[in-house]
Amino acid sequence: METQGTLFEELEDKASASPKPGPALTEDALRAGGYRPVRAFVPSEGTPNARRIRKNRLKNSEAARQLNVVAPACGQARGVLKRVAQMLRDGSVTLRTVEILIDDDRARAVELERCRAVLDDAGWRAWFLRRLILPR
Numbered sequence: 001m002e003t004q005g006t007l008f009e010e011l012e013d014k015a016s017a018s019p020k021p022g023p024a025l026t027e028d029a030l031r032a033g034g035y036r037p038v039r040a041f042v043p044s045e046g047t048p049n050a051r052r053i054r055k056n057r058l059k060n061s062e063a064a065r066q067l068n069v070v071a072p073a074c075g076q077a078r079g080v081l082k083r084v085a086q087m088l089r090d091g092s093v094t095l096r097t098v099e100i101l102i103d104d105d106r107a108r109a110v111e112l113e114r115c116r117a118v119l120d121d122a123g124w125r126a127w128f129l130r131r132l133i134l135p136r
Contacts, residue, residue: 064089 025033045051071077087093115133118125 069081071081084098115129118129
């Protein structure tokens, strides 16, 4: 009685029996085998969607970018911010000008806080500031 080999042995025998890949064929060998060289055309620009994306990215890299800003609910703040953005786009106002205005506004806020602190004090400085600032 012959014993059957295991499945592993059968698969191993089949793998060893398969032909080994030979060297790559040369152009002459391919021609002799009935193949001929062809010339093909492929899209160089890509699909219309790829062209659109490339064009949009180029445009966005040169243009302004969108910036979302949270502003007070009053309509005046929105209008002021829109005008500042428009002036920056037009070039009628530079970024440095806006920075100077913001820094000047911060300095004024610090001065107002100092005045409020003095007014809260009950000394002669508070009395003097009240006489200068507050109308009669």
